[in-house]
Amino acid sequence: MSKRIDVRNENIYYGDFLAVRDVNVTLDPCTVTALIGPSGCGKSTFLRTLNRMHEVIPNARVEGEVIVDGVNLYAPGVDAVQVRREIGMVFQRPNPFPTMSIADNVLAGVKLNNRRISKSDADDLVEESLRGANLWDEVKDRLAKPGSSLSGGQQQRLCIARAIAVKPSVLLMDEPCSALDPISTLAIEDLITTLKEQFTIVIVTHNMQQASRVSDFTGFFNLEATGKPGQLVEFDTTDVIFSNPSEQATEDYISGRFG
């Protein structure tokens, strides 16, 4: 079930370095939000705080709140492993387990979560997840082949299948198409549009056309100068960000006058 995310007064640190400053934003269920902005402004850093992946880096920490359907992920007693199950993540480079079969790759997250699952339930889940990731027809006759036998675009869809197999409520994607050809990119974009009926989706992208094609809302991150913290400068509907942004910095960035 898709969930609402409220980020309140969030500061994100690597040790003493304040990487991202004072983020306040609400992401609604069943929407796609694109995060854009120049390299180093903190998009990936921010994204990783939405499922507590940030703090796996030594000395990395978060101040403020990330409230998912009323629960602050950073409240004492919240289980970070459970959070990462609820809130799935897909990375820039497809990262299937290379020697594991296609089917086992889909089930990898489910098995990590220690869920016991019968053979027939597993088969059903593999099919459902691969269909969900729009990959089923291409791989249904070779489910026992290794994950590494797929093309890059197929591997990325396999990673999406693995992420949705655990039935998360939120899907975070960090430049999921940057290593893909245009056809595979369009396949992933179509998939995102379908998946948003079920998930709250946040996608980091450097591709402005992609942001305008797939997202309902867009957040523009920027930093004043090197070494200064990144900030969420503007957040609005994608239409407004691309046609009539409030901030000059946003206008400059999307029209290519920046960086």
Ligand SMILES: Nc1ncnc2c1ncn2[C@@H]1O[C@H](COP(=O)(O)OP(=O)(O)OP(=O)(O)O)[C@@H](O)[C@H]1O
């Ligand atoms: N593991 C880390 N340890 C220390 N500093 C880090 C770490 N990862 C990122 N940073 C710093 O945090 C800031 C934000 O980096 P981040 O990777 O979030 O930027 P980004 O917007 O995703 O950039 P890009 O578009 O290049 O992916 C940068 O100054 C970066 O050097």
Ligand SMILES: [Mg+2]
């Ligand atoms: Mg990044």
